[in-house]
Amino acid sequence: MTPAIDTRALRKDYGRRTAVRDMNLTVETGCVYGLIGPNGAGKTTTLRMLLDIIRPTSGEVRVLGRAPRAGGPKLRRRIGYVPGELRLEGRATGRDLLRHYAEISGPVEPGAAEELAERLDLDLARQVRTLSKGNKQKLGLVQAFLHRPELLVLDEPTSGLDPLVQREFLQLVREAREAGQTVLLSSHVLSEIQQAADRVAVLSEGDVVAEGSVSELRLTAIRHLRGRVDAESAPGLRSSLLALPALREVEVAEDGRFSGVLDSEPNALLKVLAGYRVQDIVIEEPDLEESVLALYGQEDDRG
Secondary structure (H helix, E strand, C coil): CCCCEEEEEEEEEECCEEEEEEEEEEECCCCEEEEECCCCCCHHHHHHHHCCCCCCCEEEEEECCECHHHHHHHHHCCEEEECCCCCCCCCCEHHHHHHHHHHHHCCCCCCHHHHHHHHCCCCCCCEHHHCCHHHHHHHHHHHHHCCCCCEEEEECCCCCCCHHHHHHHHHHHHHHHHCCCEEEEEECCHHHHHHHCCEEEEEECCEEEEEEEHHHHHCCCCEEEEEEECHHHHHHHHHHHHCCCCEEEEEECCCCEEEEEECCCCHHHHHHHCCCCEEEEEECCCCHHHHHHHHHHHHHHHC
16 A cells, blocks of 8 residues: 655755755554654654645655645645644634635535534634634644545644643544544644554654654653662662663662662563562553653764
């Protein structure tokens, strides 16, 4: 099956500054793919090149099997897009604006706009210019999902939304995947990526520094360790734990309570603890946020 998105050595330069650096990215059809990274990592620039809003300096890109530049309006009608900086103004009501979008994008099921608006708690009778930032963002989401496009490109889509609406948005993303749609989701809200994405690319300074499933990326993350041994073992345990190169921030109390941060799989740690009377131990599941921060740190060290 042809990938929904495929880039080869995609690059974008602005004078001497490189925003996207020879990016190779493949998004399979029917999956939710997350792009994460800090501001300036190249996420928005990448999305804009996919949609032919800006042109790459070099490299190749295919979206739904077509080059964006050659695909024209026919290709764009197969895509739903929420930009990172959504600007909606005017005296038209939300309902009128969505009616206009429906005429441009193609067939829309009767009542689709009203159903989406109700799920996102959006009043379509209000003029767009009177809407808050959060309600404008809801309107942008409705227009993107409205015609059930083959591909959804969502750049920081939950900016300004309250937690309940964010949860409903994530449900919409899951339903889109179940319907066979592809979703490319750019976000700095890592919990969204953890809950929604099948695969993730981590961007830093225009480079993909890691790519894989959420579970694979979580394996690279640090783990928080805490536990307790009998008090008599505490002095010896401290020296044993300090000898482990993958364990840092080691603390051992007189009563035998201990904690630390583990940078690798726990095999070596468990071998050490096997020599003590362990009363309690918890090794917390790694968090994607810490994984990402660790990857950035590795990238910085290489630079």
